[in-house]
Amino acid sequence: MANKRIVVIGGSAAGPKAASRARRLDENAQITLIQKSADLSMASCGYPYYVGGFFDDRDQLLCSPAGVVRDSRFFWNAKKIETMVRTEVVSVDTKRKEVSFVNLVTGEKGSLPYDKLIIATGAVPRKPPVPGVDLDGISTLQSMQDADFLRKVKDEGKIKKAVVVGGGLIGIETCEALHLAGIEITIVEMLPQLLTFLDLQMAKIVQNYVQTKANVILENGVSAFIGEDGKLKAVKLQNGTEIPCELAVIAIGVIPNVGLAREIGVNIGKTGGIIVDEHMQTNIEDVYAVGDCVEMKNLITGYPVHAPYGDLANLQGRVAGENAIMGNVKRFPGTIQTGICKVFDYGVGATGLSEQNAIRNGITNFETVFNASLDKPGFMQGNLLITKLVADKNSRKILGAQVIGPGDVSKQVAIWAMAIKGGLTVDEMVNADLPYAPPYSLAIDHSIATAHIMQNKLDGLLKSINALEFKERLDKGEKMLLLDVRNPDEFEAIRLGVGEVLIPLGQLRNRINELPADKDMPVVTWCKISLRGYEASIILKANGYKNVQVLEGGIMAWPFAREK
């Protein structure tokens, strides 16, 4: 039998992974990787950290773990993979099984037969269709060239003001990078919140923190980039505001790069991504697709999503590379859209469904709770974590979790991602056997405590309200008894100031007669994190108050302005 011929289009993450996996399964296959840009195997998720100065050696973005730049020579010598860089595939004859390409430097054309084709053409940055978008000083942070440009901006130190267009993951990462470069940043976001994988309350807490570092403008878009002599001078917003700046970075998302795939008859889904099956195969025989150009199944809703994450691209590449050699033996089932980003000293992560995303997908029979507590004991310098958990009311399965704060967010998100993968219920999570020692966690891990709160709520033991709902009722002027049950020194240091009464938990049983006699009056209790608030609610209920709710996450999860 002749040696198998594998052609991979795209050399960033998924493509090289597919090619490498194919090689490991067949030393004799002819494997060719065609890449439009000059670089190969770029660690593109690392761009913001290069720009921000976490490291200075650009080559580290292109190196193997052993410190060798992954260039064409490396791919040939170490992996016997032929790479053609600065080369674009212009057409594919799927009948004859042949790709035609052009060298973008020399203009030379050629063609290459394949037995299996793997499309890994990635995604391209979305750009707002407004005047001036091509001015000097406007960039994205999507390519090695972008990273080089923005790093030069940092190193030269001339630019003082920049606008980041888009408050999503890349926008926020870019904001941190440019802030570390000493630049004053304004983030402009069309939607009413940053980071739409978070629910509103969580996003607001993150926003409060981001605003200590950068200006944030929500519900406003760019209407024009204003220039002088071809150079950016200001960003004009839809409400007419002009923000003077010498730099703008556009980070309003990416679009699957599927032009070639569409042309050759590959089916494209509603999300704009290539439709693939669990084997990463397209509708065309012997044509696979992987990475940011595909859509995949959300494993909770069952609906397709476009989830352009570097980790998934690699996992898909591994599956397609193996299937291209071995036949369709391996599967990539889909995603629960786990993500995380660093926002200065905060981690911000999520997995599974947010409340907003659940509703968008027609899922309404869920319960949510907040937990605010430390990641490890105070005596070990624990840091705050705030989690919002979403669970199905009937099956009691975990549907999603969002975790933010200066604490160890990445472990928490990993725990919830694994809980969802295992199909665990809240009642299984309450007894999870996680690694405990004071340098690493509380005796009851934050995730388990979150499950406890959810179990209490599902069991009807905890009646609670989140800050958004509470604020709405406050704003309506609803008559409520508002009870902060912390100690006076805590109250002096920080408090909501919404008309609350202070009765420390330890005095509540003896001072219950100070409360209004009307046992039907709505009561909301809280403390710093609402554990004491919960205990207070139980005391009040035992004393006949019928309508007591605990403010979830207490003062630590309060996203609005406070009196103190």
Add this chain to the structure above:
Amino acid sequence: MANKRIVVIGGSAAGPKAASRARRLDENAQITLIQKSADLSMASCGYPYYVGGFFDDRDQLLCSPAGVVRDSRFFWNAKKIETMVRTEVVSVDTKRKEVSFVNLVTGEKGSLPYDKLIIATGAVPRKPPVPGVDLDGISTLQSMQDADFLRKVKDEGKIKKAVVVGGGLIGIETCEALHLAGIEITIVEMLPQLLTFLDLQMAKIVQNYVQTKANVILENGVSAFIGEDGKLKAVKLQNGTEIPCELAVIAIGVIPNVGLAREIGVNIGKTGGIIVDEHMQTNIEDVYAVGDCVEMKNLITGYPVHAPYGDLANLQGRVAGENAIMGNVKRFPGTIQTGICKVFDYGVGATGLSEQNAIRNGITNFETVFNASLDKPGFMQGNLLITKLVADKNSRKILGAQVIGPGDVSKQVAIWAMAIKGGLTVDEMVNADLPYAPPYSLAIDHSIATAHIMQNKLDGLLKSINALEFKERLDKGEKMLLLDVRNPDEFEAIRLGVGEVLIPLGQLRNRINELPADKDMPVVTWCKISLRGYEASIILKANGYKNVQVLEGGIMAWPFAREK
């Protein structure tokens, strides 16, 4: 109906948790907690960090998250729980449902009726039955008094040499604490390895690291403590060696404290712990038991184990407290014996079955692999993690994982603990959707890469050998081709020096004719972490070598002395 009467014996972790949970479910119950020592709700897992000077305020070990010392007043005011400290329960009449106690200070006696009794009497330190064990200068690290004593040792700074008897978790934590106090430490362990929850190779790697901080003596026990004027002067070992020291800390494990339980007819298991069902109920009606005094089911083997961990004590307390009030509605299913400890800059953790533990339990149909790689990219200052994974060969389910190193061990162990809880197979783990961003992980998380290696091995793609097996064959003088495929500069910096040939992976295909012609000769390949070693093995196999194995974890997981 009269108010329910709950009596809890024991006030460290599980007892107060049970009492608090009971209170939250019934504001009117009469809840009494009887505690032999003076303190309540001590964060006993924090003792080593207090001794080591991670923090200075002793009260932090006794405080609620809001910073209030959990004394009798706190328990009464905040939780309406009556506490009787320095009080010992001397007998229980399980027919009349009454406990008899004596106040250890005043000698006053009394009795108390109960509807539900919860035994949380904890465990006591094991002590070696050797002469001199009561000398001044010999301590354990089990009680608040021990912690006070050892912290005084640190603060006074007089003691220069100490022996830690026992190389388990507490011994190692004590070693770190005393080292930080400026004391020269010798650890003495009876067994051939430290930290027996690890397999030998992993333990040896940890030992190599510990030996940069302390002396380690294995396979030797204490035969006597030698004193002068009642004060410790030296520890005499079973082989006759005398180690001069002014302090010895005994950390050879704990024994469930079940004297009272046994006397009143509660069934005790083979492990020495109280037998309880999933509701945490003993064989005697209305008598529950929780925490370090009970045995519980290992959820993988099905056999009972004694697992004295603070986190499990709390989870059990919550279940027993609820069941005491509500009837047996909640379950604690058991443990997978997840544990972690800090060893200076290393984390050392495990969950599920080790290879040794599997074999001890009659489980032999498993596969193991090692993975050594970073926790996050090198450009983000990633740190090394070494994982040993154990999986069932037939079902391909994850059975256990051990993780060590300066990297983020706690997240890795949590991931594997959740994988085991979810009953996941290796084939499910390979596509886990974990949070990825460069500040937190590699694009393919260390845990997923470990699953990839295991899948390759189970699928027959990877033939590998671990360092112990390899060393055994080397020591026997077996004729093998030994192939290091790193670059020359790496080879110059560090190498095994076991007779290996260096051929960089990138040159291997062209230099294959330099290798011995005998294709049946056993070959072992490696690199720094054995990813390139794996690729080399594939090239060799494709070139006809029939007996090629990869050294698992490469040089980074090599536990023996190296040439360089």
